[in-house]
Amino acid sequence: MSPVSTASTTPAPPISRRAFLKTSAKGALAAGCVFSLGDAMSLHVTHKTLHLTGLPRSLSGFKVAFASDFHHGPLVDLPTIREAVDRINAQSPDVILLGGDYITLGIEYYEGVFEELSRLAAPRGVYSVPGNHEYGNGIVHYRKYLSATPIADLTNKGFAVDSGLYIAGLDDEWGGSPDAVAAVADAPSGVPRVVFTHNPALADLLPAGFAGLIIAGHTHGWQVYVPGVTRFAMPIDSMRKYRAGYYRTAAGLMYVSRGVGLYHIPLRLWASAEVTMFTLKSA
Numbered sequence: 001m002s003p004v005s006t007a008s009t010t011p012a013p014p015i016s017r018r019a020f021l022k023t024s025a026k027g028a029l030a031a032g033c034v035f036s037l038g039d040a041m042s043l044h045v046t047h048k049t050l051h052l053t054g055l056p057r058s059l060s061g062f063k064v065a066f067a068s069d070f071h072h073g074p075l076v077d078l079p080t081i082r083e084a085v086d087r088i089n090a091q092s093p094d095v096i097l098l099g100g101d102y103i104t105l106g107i108e109y110y111e112g113v114f115e116e117l118s119r120l121a122a123p124r125g126v127y128s129v130p131g132n133h134e135y136g137n138g139i140v141h142y143r144k145y146l147s148a149t150p151i152a153d154l155t156n157k158g159f160a161v162d163s164g165l166y167i168a169g170l171d172d173e174w175g176g177s178p179d180a181v182a183a184v185a186d187a188p189s190g191v192p193r194v195v196f197t198h199n200p201a202l203a204d205l206l207p208a209g210f211a212g213l214i215i216a217g218h219t220h221g222w223q224v225y226v227p228g229v230t231r232f233a234m235p236i237d238s239m240r241k242y243r244a245g246y247y248r249t250a251a252g253l254m255y256v257s258r259g260v261g262l263y264h265i266p267l268r269l270w271a272s273a274e275v276t277m278f279t280l281k282s283a
């Protein structure tokens with residue numbers, strides 16, 4: 001039986017898809033395109049329920065929020081970050097994991113994005129790993145601004161939740177030095193692991209059976225996604241391999257989140273902005 005039992009997505013703000021679909025066939029096609037474009041520019045909360053082998057019943061229902069790729073800057077303003085924070089907090093997650101790329105270019109944007117992200121609240125804490133843009137802008141600046149927030153850096157380290165779940169972060173595959181051994185050095189044996197990192201390509205470099213759930217971002221769902229076309233615009237193989245959603249890898253089941261912000265062009269198409277809520281259940 002698949003460990004992935006349910007999934008749903010909550011878009012905002014509401015747009016009347018039904019009204020569009022009542023038009024003529026030609027009109028419906030055009031309306032559908034408009035809806036998809038408008039819908040893609042809205043932030044969605046994607047809900048996933050995952051049955052995790054070895055998770056004790058006492059932790060069944062544990063909620064993990066994941067968000068990444070904020071890219072605060074000229075294309076992504078602070079109200080967009082604020083909305084993501086508000087919508088994550090509204091889900092009452094037990095723990096919040098942030099997958100990097102807080103800015104695109106310009107370290108002056110760190111102050112605002114981290115000021116907003118500092119409002120994230122979860123009883124088990126808020127944790128971060130850097131993305132390739134943190135390295136591109138000088139990793140020292142990410143570390144400096146992050147250290148002034150309540151958000152803890154979890155690069156190549158982890159922690160146990162009630163001795164029944166282990167949560168670990170891994171460094172960025174492009175710019176950093178991911179260390180899988182160090183990340184789980186303190187993990188109790190037999191305890192299921194949730195591991196998060198920026199770039200999903202890292203999953204291909206991890207040991208078999210490394211985690212019950214791997215969470216990544218980086219791809220933006222290809223941001224402007226035209227089925228059968230966008231794939232060929234991806235510059236490297238790993239970008240073509242992983243786009244969005246669940247993937248079964250040798251290292252474990254991986255979910256690739258489409259991210260919050262925008263990169264390069266102010267457009268998303270059939271790849272809506274996303275924060276992801278996982279509800280973990282005992283298998």
Ligand SMILES: [Fe+2]
Nearest residue numbers: 069101218263
């Ligand atoms: Fe990104």
